[in-house]
Amino acid sequence: MTETATNATSARRQLMDLGFQVLALLVLCVALVSLGALIADIWSDGGSRLSWNFLTGFPSRRAENAGVWHALTGSVFVILVTAVLAVPVGVAAAIYLEEYGGRSVAARIIEMNITNLAAVPSIIYGLLGLGLFVRMLAMGRSVLAGASTLALLVLPVIILSTREALRAVPPSIREGSYALGATKWQTVWYQVLPVALPGILTGTILALSRAIGETAPLITIGALTFVAFAPDSIWSPFTVLPIQIFNWVSRPQAEFQVNAAAAILVLLALLLTMNAAAIWLRDRYQKKLG
Amino acid sequence: MSNSPRVPSLAGVAARAPQPAVVDRPAKIEAERLNFYYGGTRALQDISVRIQPNVVTAFIGPSGCGKSTFLRTLNRMNDIIPLTRAEGRVLIDGTDIYGPGIDVVALRQRVGMVFQKSNPFPKSIFDNVAYGLRVNGMAGSRSELEDRVEQSLQHAALWEEVKDRLHDSALAMSGGQQQRLCIARALAVRPDILLMDEPASALDPIATQRIEELIYNLKHTYTIVIVTHNMQQAARVSDYTAFFWLGRLVEYDRTDKIFTNPGEKLTEDYVTGRFG
Amino acid sequence: MKRFEFLIEWALFLCALLSIGTTAGIIIVLAVETFAFLREVPITEFLFGTEWTPLFATPRFGVLPLVAGTMLVSSIAMAVALPMGLLSAVYLSEYADARVRRFVKPVLEILAGVPTVVYGYFALLFVTPLLQQFLPNLAGFNALGPGIVMGIMILPLVSSLSEDAMQAVPRGLREGSYALGATKMQTSLRVVLPAAFSGITAACILAVSRAVGETMIVAIAAGQQPRLTANPMLPIETMTAYIVQVSLGDTPQGTIEYRTIFAVGMLLFLGTFLLNLVSTWLRDRFREEYA
Numbered sequence: 083m084t085e086t087a088t089n090a091t092s093a094r095r096q097l098m099d100l101g102f103q104v105l106a107l108l109v110l111c112v113a114l115v116s117l118g119a120l121i122a123d124i125w126s127d128g129g130s131r132l133s134w135n136f137l138t139g140f141p142s143r144r145a146e147n148a149g150v151w152h153a154l155t156g157s158v159f160v161i162l163v164t165a166v167l168a169v170p171v172g173v174a175a176a177i178y179l180e181e182y183g184g185r186s187v188a189a190r191i192i193e194m195n196i197t198n199l200a201a202v203p204s205i206i207y208g209l210l211g212l213g214l215f216v217r218m219l220a221m222g223r224s225v226l227a228g229a230s231t232l233a234l235l236v237l238p239v240i241i242l243s244t245r246e247a248l249r250a251v252p253p254s255i256r257e258g259s260y261a262l263g264a265t266k267w268q269t270v271w272y273q274v275l276p277v278a279l280p281g282i283l284t285g286t287i288l289a290l291s292r293a294i295g296e297t298a299p300l301i302t303i304g305a306l307t308f309v310a311f312a313p314d315s316i317w318s319p320f321t322v323l324p325i326q327i328f329n330w331v332s333r334p335q336a337e338f339q340v341n342a343a344a345a346i347l348v349l350l351a352l353l354l355t356m357n358a359a360a361i362w363l364r365d366r367y368q369k370k371l372g
Numbered sequence: 373m374s375n376s377p378r379v380p381s382l383a384g385v386a387a388r389a390p391q392p393a394v395v396d397r398p399a400k401i402e403a404e405r406l407n408f409y410y411g412g413t414r415a416l417q418d419i420s421v422r423i424q425p426n427v428v429t430a431f432i433g434p435s436g437c438g439k440s441t442f443l444r445t446l447n448r449m450n451d452i453i454p455l456t457r458a459e460g461r462v463l464i465d466g467t468d469i470y471g472p473g474i475d476v477v478a479l480r481q482r483v484g485m486v487f488q489k490s491n492p493f494p495k496s497i498f499d500n501v502a503y504g505l506r507v508n509g510m511a512g513s514r515s516e517l518e519d520r521v522e523q524s525l526q527h528a529a530l531w532e533e534v535k536d537r538l539h540d541s542a543l544a545m546s547g548g549q550q551q552r553l554c555i556a557r558a559l560a561v562r563p564d565i566l567l568m569d570e571p572a573s574a575l576d577p578i579a580t581q582r583i584e585e586l587i588y589n590l591k592h593t594y595t596i597v598i599v600t601h602n603m604q605q606a607a608r609v610s611d612y613t614a615f616f617w618l619g620r621l622v623e624y625d626r627t628d629k630i631f632t633n634p635g636e637k638l639t640e641d642y643v644t645g646r647f648g
Numbered sequence: 649m650k651r652f653e654f655l656i657e658w659a660l661f662l663c664a665l666l667s668i669g670t671t672a673g674i675i676i677v678l679a680v681e682t683f684a685f686l687r688e689v690p691i692t693e694f695l696f697g698t699e700w701t702p703l704f705a706t707p708r709f710g711v712l713p714l715v716a717g718t719m720l721v722s723s724i725a726m727a728v729a730l731p732m733g734l735l736s737a738v739y740l741s742e743y744a745d746a747r748v749r750r751f752v753k754p755v756l757e758i759l760a761g762v763p764t765v766v767y768g769y770f771a772l773l774f775v776t777p778l779l780q781q782f783l784p785n786l787a788g789f790n791a792l793g794p795g796i797v798m799g800i801m802i803l804p805l806v807s808s809l810s811e812d813a814m815q816a817v818p819r820g821l822r823e824g825s826y827a828l829g830a831t832k833m834q835t836s837l838r839v840v841l842p843a844a845f846s847g848i849t850a851a852c853i854l855a856v857s858r859a860v861g862e863t864m865i866v867a868i869a870a871g872q873q874p875r876l877t878a879n880p881m882l883p884i885e886t887m888t889a890y891i892v893q894v895s896l897g898d899t900p901q902g903t904i905e906y907r908t909i910f911a912v913g914m915l916l917f918l919g920t921f922l923l924n925l926v927s928t929w930l931r932d933r934f935r936e937e938y939a
Contacts, residue, residue, distance in 0.1 A: 098831075110752055123773075182660060199671060201924045214673055266653065298891075331769050508829050
């Protein structure tokens with residue numbers, strides 16, 4: 083009554099299984115190689131251009147004299163203002179949804195909305211910023227307009243990651259606080275937030291590091307590509323590193339492309355620092371909670 | 373485990389469980405001093421047993437005693453779990469399935485398994501039964517495939533109920549039907565041995581009865597090993613019974629003897645319900 | 649004290665409401681300018697016209713070339729990301745051990761985190777010249793180079809979301825398949841993948857949405873020549889790149905050229921919104937199956 087699948091088919095299947103694994107590993111290698119090629123190419127193009135002069139110089143028509151100081155300070159300034167605008171509002175919204183909102187209809191609509199907003203293309207936010215901040219609220223093409231636009235862009239991400247950090251706080255902490263007669267807000271402010279703070283900071287830094295690489299929304303609101311000075315107030319025009327990179331890449335002369343590569347390295351270094359800070363924070367946080 | 377003071381210890385239980393007095397045929401499955409480890413924990417200790425062909429053998433014992441673990445060593449399903457290790461031998465038709473060079477995929481075609489929670493694939497009834505044939509390269513022509521599927525569904529006593537809706541989703545069937553489908557699926561690849569891990573525990577009494585009838589009819593063609601925590605079921609359905617306790621095989625004998633006149637006190641306490 | 653709590657709750661609620669305000673703002677800003685645009689250009693010409701030359705002396709406002717450009721680049725990107733992402737997901741979900749995952753997952757995360765302007769540089773100055781060695785007819789600006797680079801950029805998205813979907817498939821199904829004598833590859837492809845199908849589809853639709861909305865890679869490397877074509881070797885222009893092109897110039901507010909970026913933006917928004925909606929609906933249905 084027995085019947086055995088022939089040894090040949092079984093061996094063939096095992097061979098196909100092995101072949102499949104090899105294929106999958108090949109795909110992963112392609113991804114790895116692409117990343118490596120990207121870094122190697124940019125490094126070889128722009129590494130030689132990196133210097134203190136480059137970091138602190140201003141743009142010039144002669145490519146060898148051009149620097150990124152205006153763009154670097156612009157980027158940092160814009161991100162700081164974005165953080166000031168987005169973080170309190172985002173954390174507050176997350177606290178509402180996580181601690182107060184519950185399963186009410188309003189809360190669920192807001193949640194759905196946030197999920198949608200997280201997937202809207204960034205250039206649409208640029209159009210929103212153009213129509214709302216630059217024109218209607220007459221902020222002009224200022225740091226404030228740019229930061230407000232970016233703040234709206236990163237708000238969904240900050241809300242989502244803050245909610246996760248709040249969710250990670252054990253319910254026993256809240257229960258203990260209520261049992262002692264504390265109000266909801268007192269519990270949140272004195273008990274939940276301090277515990278969730280490292281997680282919130284990590285999520286915020288990661289969200290801001292994405293914002294620092296954003297180009298399209300800022301171009302749309304009119305961050306000028308030929309700004310040649312560091313911004314001195316929130317009302318002044320500005321430019322950021324990604325836009326300066328875009329500007330230099332678009333020029334046909336090879337020397338400007340070298341500048342673009344060097345500027346990319348500066349941007350990547352900035353990103354690396356921010357991500358490293360976020361990861362360091364997350365590791366410390368995990369150690370504390372267990 | 374239970375914290376009752378009446379829980380007996382293993383002291384005094386024979387190191388090697390007594391085998392049935394009459395062994396009339398060469399064993400289909402034979403375990404020789406099998407030890408099994410999950411990581412550093414030993415789950416099975418020195419299991420030695422000789423299972424007869426074309427009978428139903430039941431593994432009984434309280435939860436966590438190792439009966440399911442032992443069942444899963446017989447078709448090397450435990451290989452899927454990381455950090456497991458088997459020492460000793462398990463012979464099927466005289467060949468050690470844990471020996472070097474054993475094709476596990478071919479082994480599993482010969483030793484079929486039905487699980488406690490029925491797990492039909494989210495495909496049609498036909499495709500569920502045909503799956504084993506297709507992946508093992510046993511499919512043949514379309515009409516041969518259809519014949520095999522019909523045969524398997526008949527063996528599982530399911531054909532009359534589904535013959536007009538073979539291409540409906542398997543998930544639309546009742547729990548009892550789904551379990552019989554899983555049996556048909558396992559039978560389709562023509563194994564010689566059928567392992568069943570608490571096949572009726574999730575089913576209502578009527579569905580359970582049908583599964584038990586099925587097992588009774590199937591044993592003439594297959595060697596069946598069934599794990600059950602329901603002693604009445606073991607008594608109804610099996611010819612031989614093995615009683616496990618804390619990873620050891622305590623006693624193994626003909627079912628009627630185990631339930632009327634067991635050799636070990638531990639066995640007697642278990643089957644009379646004093647613990648577990 | 650009670651009043652303080654009440655005020656606090658309301659303040660928090662208003663912050664949460666801001667997200668609704670954002671969506672409303674997007675819709676209003678886009679709609680106002682789009683309607684103004686449509687007062688001057690009939691909607692049929694906009695949606696079905698085949699020439700897009702709004703900045704010329706005799707302007708034409710048919711948006712199809714931009715849509716075609718977007719679809720061409722996105723298709724190339726998906727052709728790269730879909731098979732590679734799925735293979736990667738199957739491998740990470742069903743085969744990889746802890747060591748491999750610890751190495752591969754950060755690489756994928758980094759790939760997803762590189763700023764798009766950097767990818768644009770890569771596409772223009774490395775990938776296109778490389779491709780030109782094999783395809784000498786490839787123009788300097790084209791759809792192929794940025795398409796491939798975009799595919800690599802969204803590969804991690806396809807991979808991680810598909811992997812999540814496959815992880816949600818219950819173990820019992822895999823065990824049933826192994827018990828019948830199937831190999832791991834057969835189990836992965838014939839049981840796990842079909843079972844995770846709607847979750848994986850949701851992931852792919854989300855990836856398409858991401859590709860459609862991507863701006864900098866195409867703005868740098870795809871060109872500024874709106875062209876209704878399926879030929880990936882020629883310069884084209886996507887919807888997003890057009891918006892960038894106009895924004896870089898000095899278009900005064902209130903002109904029809906200014907309004908075109910909002911009309912195109914509205915089309916882009918509606919398209920990606922629809923895709924995201926379908927993706928979310930599929931994902932919720934998938935979660936229901938395996939909750």
